[in-house]
Amino acid sequence: MIAFSINLALILITIAIQAFIFNRGKDQITLVIALEQILLSIGILLVSLSFHLDDLIGSTLTLYLLPLAGAESAIAQAQQVAYYPIRGTLIQK
Amino acid sequence: MIIFSYYTIGIIALIACQFVVSSFNPVNKQVSLIITYQAGSFLYAIMDFYFISLTYIIVYVGAIAILFLFVIMMIPTHVDYTKPQTNSLTISLATMSFIIFIQGIQIYNSTNTQDTGIITYFYPSWATSYITFSDIYTLGNIIYLAYPLALILIGQALWVTQIGVIPQTSQ
Numbered sequence: 001m002i003a004f005s006i007n008l009a010l011i012l013i014t015i016a017i018q019a020f021i022f023n024r025g026k027d028q029i030t031l032v033i034a035l036e037q038i039l040l041s042i043g044i045l046l047v048s049l050s051f052h053l054d055d056l057i058g059s060t061l062t063l064y065l066l067p068l069a070g071a072e073s074a075i076a077q078a079q080q081v082a083y084y085p086i087r088g089t090l091i092q093k
Numbered sequence: 094m095i096i097f098s099y100y101t102i103g104i105i106a107l108i109a110c111q112f113v114v115s116s117f118n119p120v121n122k123q124v125s126l127i128i129t130y131q132a133g134s135f136l137y138a139i140m141d142f143y144f145i146s147l148t149y150i151i152v153y154v155g156a157i158a159i160l161f162l163f164v165i166m167m168i169p170t171h172v173d174y175t176k177p178q179t180n181s182l183t184i185s186l187a188t189m190s191f192i193i194f195i196q197g198i199q200i201y202n203s204t205n206t207q208d209t210g211i212i213t214y215f216y217p218s219w220a221t222s223y224i225t226f227s228d229i230y231t232l233g234n235i236i237y238l239a240y241p242l243a244l245i246l247i248g249q250a251l252w253v254t255q256i257g258v259i260p261q262t263s264q
Contacts, residue, residue, distance in 0.1 A: 004099070007193070008106065011188070011189050015110050018114075018184055018185065033126055036157065037113065037126065040129060040133055047142055063145065063236065064243060066149070067247055067251055068247070070156060070157050073157050074254060075258055080168070081164060082261045089169070091170065
């Protein structure tokens with residue numbers, strides 16, 4: 001079960017990073033979604049390792065990472081909403 | 094049975110991640126992201142971290158996903174289908190198969206495989222239940238007693254976020 005959880009986190013984070021890279025100039029909503037997915041995969045890795053190493057470091061760090069994810073998501077989307085009248089669209093060609 | 098459910102929910106998370114990356118409609122992306130959050134929350138619940146799993150549902154699905162939906166609904170973010178798009182499905186499938194292939198090679202070459210199952214807590218006597226703490230108890234001890242400065246700093250980070258965001262959107 002250790003191998004499966006580590007592989008799961010690795011695959012999720014790799015797919016999210018590639019989604020971030022390949023949609024960089026085109027779609028802005030996808031960027032923020034990919035960032036949230038990166039943080040989720042890191043949370044899965046930390047909590048599973050905390051379970052298998054019989055410690056509480058991973059789960060505590062995940063609890064601190066959760067509001068940070070919310071804060072950066074709020075800032076990114078507030079910027080998108082605030083600068084939408086100037087840009088005109090969220091999709092660049 | 095527990096390990097089977099763990100593997101199933103992990104595979105559901107992988108499939109949902111595929112749909113997040115390779116769908117054109119942003120609403121479909123958001124729904125698949127919510128499914129991924131739920132899968133992660135159930136993985137935590139299987140590993141006896143009940144507080145973190147419920148917190149993920151409350152914070153991620155209840156706040157962040159709703160925020161996403163607000164932005165998607167207020168601002169037109171639909172992609173133009175007449176132009177050629179880069180579909181990330183093949184890239185993500187290739188990545189996943191490559192990583193699984195590498196792991197398969199490692200398992201084939203290893204001589205001793207060690208896999209610990211899930212330790213189930215049951216209380217046959219009051220002595221055992223007396224010395225076994227729940228996850229909320231230990232996490233609370235760490236956050237509030239051991240490292241309280243970290244809690245104050247993350248509260249300050251959220252406060253700074255509020256101060257920065259509100260004048261930006263109120264014009």
